[in-house]
Amino acid sequence: MRLGRVDFGGVVKEVNLAFLPEADIGDFVVVHVGYALAKIDPEEARRTLALLAEAGAAAEAAS
């Protein structure tokens, strides 16, 4: 069974990769009770932040 070492903001824990075999070194993953469930998509993460900033900027411009 594939295990990985995951850094939680300084605390490193062993995490089971059975449900995320494609996880690779350097990836960011969502972990629940010791198992990686999903990979964070950096491009989507960037787009979400851009959308947030856009919504906020529109509100500020209007006020």
Add this chain to the structure above:
Amino acid sequence: MKYVDEYRDGRLARSLAAAIARAVDPSADYHFMEFCGGHTHAISRYGLEDVLPTNVRMIHGPGCPVCVLPVGRLDAALRLAGRPEVTLCTYGDLMRVPASHGMTLLRAKAAGADIRIVYSTLDAVRIAEAEPDREVVFFAIGFETTAPPTALAIRLAAAKRLTNFAVFCNHVLTPPAIQNILESPDVRALGRVRVDGFIGPAHVSTVIGTEPYAFFAEEFEKPVVVAGFEPLDVMQAILMLIAQVNEGRHEVENQYVRAVRRDGNSKAKADVAEIFELRKSFEWRGLGVVPYSGLRLKEAYAAYDAERRFGIAYVPAADNPACECGAILRGVKKPTECKLFGTACTPDTPMGSCMVSAEGACAAHWTYGRFRDRQRRAP
């Protein structure tokens, strides 16, 4: 931490709050339920209710695994732990949940029962391997996020031909609970809460995807927005829900696109399908008996089913009559409307399950919200 801190940015939160204030129709009311306890916790911890317009109300749903476990199932686990040959392995947050007669797993452990806290299901399998003379039972609770790890542990135990490992399965499913909140006939006693839209769970959706919510969006004409657990995620989801309500739409949208895919995690889903099947019905604390809402082990894995192996009979047990957890879990009452809240019931001496888990509505309000109540009351 990357991908966490940027979604907690206070300045951005304030401008998003302004965007929400601009988006609401002042003549309308918006009632949104965050199903998942992780969101309840985030809303309380970051004080999101303070920055929302007064006509946007968040209703805290039943998506807290510890909170919805009925007392009767906990009593059964305590009976199991009382058997001298049994080692009961459990997630830590169950230890202080009150069962019948004020008993808890923690008290049973203090009285000599062999109860051990594990971080992951694999720890329980390791204990069974290392201690072949013990009957190791994993007390499995939780939603679609914790069911795959339980399934994997059973698969692993089977592969290792362990004969001293079993699972006391209490896994429950999110979609039937949402449906229950929307249409159950037995809500009459508690009243029905108006819900105009749902914030869909974050981690659960990484497993099941966004597809299972399509039914609610269509059948009940309620918008669903799957959201991440950070405060900006929740605020963006609220903004998306407001837009849907204003435009008369009821669709499934995904705010948590950085982690949730439409079809979820196929490997995790396949493991669950291999090991588990639906129970005809399962009792939830707060929701009562909900059809097809729980999982049990398939016949092929009966050897790993603690209920079959130890002949566990389910005896329903009543909650403390003064405890309002039932109404609170449905969003019908607020924690402060319970007589026990903050008096007999605090996180140190929880009477009801909503006070036990950090994800519970009462514990979240006690920890982060009660100071605001006091400020509001002050002249």
